[in-house]
Amino acid sequence: MLISGWGRYxxxxxxxxxxxxxAQASLLLDREEAVARIARGMGRSYGDSALAGNIVEMRRLDHFLHFDESTGAxxxxxxVTLADILSVFVPRGWTLPVVPGTRFVSVGGAIASDVHGKNHHRSGCFSEYVDELVLLTGDGMTRACSRSSHADLFQATCGGLGLTGIVLEACIRLVRINSTLIEQTTYKAAGLDEALDLFDTHHAATYSVAWIDCLATGKAMGRSLVMTGEPSAKAMPAGRAGSQPAAPLGVPMDMPSALLNRYSIQAFNTLYYQRVREAETRQQVPYEKFxxxxxxxxxxxxxxxRNGFVQYQFVLPKxxxxxxxxxxxxxxxxxxxxxxxxxLKALGPHNGNPLSFPLEGHTLALDFKMEAGVLALLDELDAMVNDHGGRVYLAKDARMSAAAFRSQYSRWEGFQAIREHYGAIGRFASLQSKRLGLD
Structure with a gap:
């Protein structure tokens, strides 16, 4: 079947x-055919990190196995998806300590991409809260990996984009909450300098994120709405349904590509920025909305x-x-x-996982409609990111060169050595890993 990532390219x-x-997953590796595979969860990685000629879709392995009410383990x-976890455990007063921008991500995918959220500067990546994972490796063995057992494999798998093996299960730590509300403060920044200063000023905020206008020019370049958030102390409403909001709005068909142009985007950005009238506003919002x-x-x-888009996310060190x-x-x-x-977000220090994305600094993520000239522009941006010691997020990537990858991820050779040691090379591969020279 024809299949793509979330960017549809x-x-x-x-x-x-x-x-x-x-057992069925293990049997796939017992076949004598020389076929490399890649695991795939919900298909929410944007590019080709979970694409290959042979894909192992993990959606049917969606079971809760054990929960320790005293520790949150x-x-x-x-x-299992993050939406599944939130739906079941938020009403019981527990939540995930780190979430990306969508809850429709599998636990295996969150580990493989080592996802981060609006609190990376305080709480780090998803892997910080993974105590153990069970991995099906290329030699056909099932290994329990943690920071004390097969630690090299554990670190390589967290952020390793499925290239070390197939994650079968994981033990993750949830954290207690008193409310499903977030106390949100929105600051209106007139330009990029002010937006970055606001991140520094509110570095102690539990959560922070900014919408940024990437078409504004002159003094208004980088004008932003910077939002900080704190868990509300307000008691959780009785009978809270968890992460089950009303039926969402939908885009029923492919929109004509011509509708999305610099004029329509510029008009949207202006309206979105001007909708906030005050320099500082406060409100309580449901956690789903935040x-x-x-x-x-x-x-x-x-x-x-129908041609899709490329999401480009990079980080520049502070x-x-x-x-x-x-x-x-x-x-x-x-x-x-x-x-x-x-x-735009602020990120904290790198966690030591060879292919994990975040560096201490600031990250910008934006979408580019697939059209003539876009890939050449992104090559230019890669060079600029390289020159400043930054890197591109591999879970969003669909086109980066092998040379750019090796420059940005200096520990790639050590990652390859771990893959070779555990029999992953030739058994687990994606379009991305081949493009980046890892297979």
Whole structure:
């Protein structure tokens, strides 16, 4: 069948295998055929990190296995989604300590991408709260990995994009909550300098994120709405249904590509920025609205038309300074290809996992409609990111070169050595790993 990531580019003709048990997953590796596979969860990675000619879809392995009410330790199969966890455990006063921008991600996918959220500067990546994972490795063995057992394999798997093996199950730590509300404060920043200063000023905030206008020019370049959040002390309403909001809005079909152009995006960005009148506003919002605003629009990736889009997310280390982010943003605004879904965040220190994305600094993520000239622009941006010591998020990538990857992820050779030691090379591969020179 034809299949793609969330960005709908590229598209691959793949054979899909859907194991329902761990034994069925193991049998896939017992075959004598020399076929490399990649595991796939909900298909929410944007590019080709979970695409291959042979895909092992993990959705049927979606079982809760054990929960310790005293510690919050949850053991579950890799196909369980973050939405499943929130739906069951939020009403019981527990939540996930780290979530990405969508809850429709599997636990296995969250581990493979080592996802981060609006609290990375305080809480780190998803892997910080994974105590153990069970991995099916290329030699056909099932290994329990943790920080004390097969620690090298554990670190390589967290952020390893499925290239070390197939995650079968994991034990993750949930945290207690008193409320499903977030106390949100929105600050209106007139330009990029002010937005970055606001992140520094509110570094102690539990959560922080900014929507940024990537088409504004001159003094308004980088104008933003910076939002901070704190868990509300208000008691949780009785009978709270958890992560089960009303039926979302939807995009029923591919939108005409011509509708999304610099004029329509510029108009949207202006309206979105001007809708906030005050320099500072405060409100209580449901956690779904704060953490997962786009989950309320089903099939929003269809807005970019049938050719899809590329999401480009990069991080620049704090040492690079404001000028580095300004230079990249100037190149984006000059291209007139800015996005109306551009997000700026502050990140904390790197966690030591070889292919984990975050570095201490600031990250910008934005979408580019697939059209002539986009890939050449992104090559230019790669070079600028490299020059400032930054890197591109592999879970969003669909086109980066092997040379850029090796420059940005200096520990790739050690990652390969771990893969070789555990028999992963030749058994687990994706379109991305082949493009990056890892297979």
């Amino acid at each position: 590229p598209v691959v003709d793949a054979r899909i295998e859907r194991p329902s048990t761990y 949850l053991r579950c199969s890799a196909g 953490f997962f605003p786009l989950d309320g629009i089903h099939g929003w990736n269809r807005l970019y038309g 040492a690079a300074g404001k000028q580095a982010m300004k230079a990249i943003l100037q190149r984006i605004t000059a291209s007139r290809r800015g996005s109306f879904l551009a997000v």
